[in-house]
Amino acid sequence: MNPLTHDPHMFGPLFTDETISAAFSSARFLSHFSAFERALAQALGEARVVSPEVSAAAVAAIDSFAADLDAIRAKVLTDGVPAPEYARQLKAHAGSDCAAAIHAGATSQDLVDTATVLALRGVNEELVNRLRAALAALDKLDGTFGATEMMGRTRMQAALPITVSDRIAGWKMPLAAHLERLEEIRPRIEQLQFGGAVGNRSATGAAKEAVAAQIAEALGLNNPPRAWHAMRDGMAEYAGWLSLVTGTLGKMGQDLCLMAQQGVDELRLSGGGSSSAMPHKQNPVLAEMLVTLARYNAVQLGGMHQALLHEQERSGAAWTLEWMILPAMAGATGKALLLAQDLLGSIERLGPAQ
DSSP, X not given: OOTTTOOOSTTHHHHOXXXXXXXTSHHHHHHHHHHHHHHHHHHHHHTTSSOHHHHHHHHHHHHXXXXXXXXXXXXXXXXXXXXXXXXXXXXXXXXGGGGGGSSTTOXXXXXXXXXXXXXXXXXXXXXXXXXXXXXXXXXXXXXHHTTOEEEEEETTEEEEEEEHHHHHHHHHXXXXXXXXXXXXXXXXXXXXXXXXXXXXXXXXXXXXXXXXXXXXXXXXXXXXXXXXXXXXXXXXXXXXXXXXXXXXXXXXXXXXHHHTSXXXXXXXXXXXXXXXXXXXXXXXXXXXXXXXXXXXHHHHHHHHHHTTOOOTTOOSHHHHHHHHHHHHHHHHHHHHHHHHHHHHHTEEEXXXXX
């Protein structure tokens, strides 16, 4: 069990981010499944693929549907994905009168990928807020300690004098750039998945582009020119961004660990971790965790690049690998940003002891 998405044991508080974990919960995904199916049923009616009456009946059925999560879990090992059992249950609930507007023209990957994208949109909004909070905390430190002189170090050796502001700039500038990068890549991540069985939207005939456009508009997502079932560069790019964020925070954490060393004494923290054998120690635990989480995401990034290898029009193996890795990377990034805020808020002195 992954401690970044669950809290099964005593190590959980080091890694668990409840807000990010909730974004990938079964309840949240079922809500996104419903939003997709509702938008699809409406779009089919608006594009006259089905009659307005059938569309309206389907929407009403979707709105009143409550999925049997236990049954979905029982079937997921057989189906390899939760969508088929969800769709079976929804169609049975809706009945034959509006079956033509339920999951019509869609496939399991459309449902799951769109739900994932909707989850990531919420995660992105949370990460933006946390990045801004970290930048504000760095600005505050810069205003308090920035003019203090300290020794610049290259290759961990004393080099030439700098100010604390110079050191902080190396932490702050990349984080600001990551905010700009996220704004740039969000349109490539937060996009509708709708392609049907082989990704060409053929099941909805001549109305396929109108249906896709209307679904995307209803969900507030971008509408790509075709399905991206086997084109996973957007997900890999997003994973790279997550690793960039934790990498920058890890660099900051590593710097602060070195600054806290006895003999260097360029950092004083309130609190600090204790030792079972050496009561006099105050370990820079939060700074160390930033390093750990950065290394974790760097390791996972290779897995996301492996998931680029989707065979032909769709892969089960590569796609499933994303489900294992990407939520955990998002959780690591969210946790690192929370820890960074706590760490920066605990700094009582930055620069040499007087």
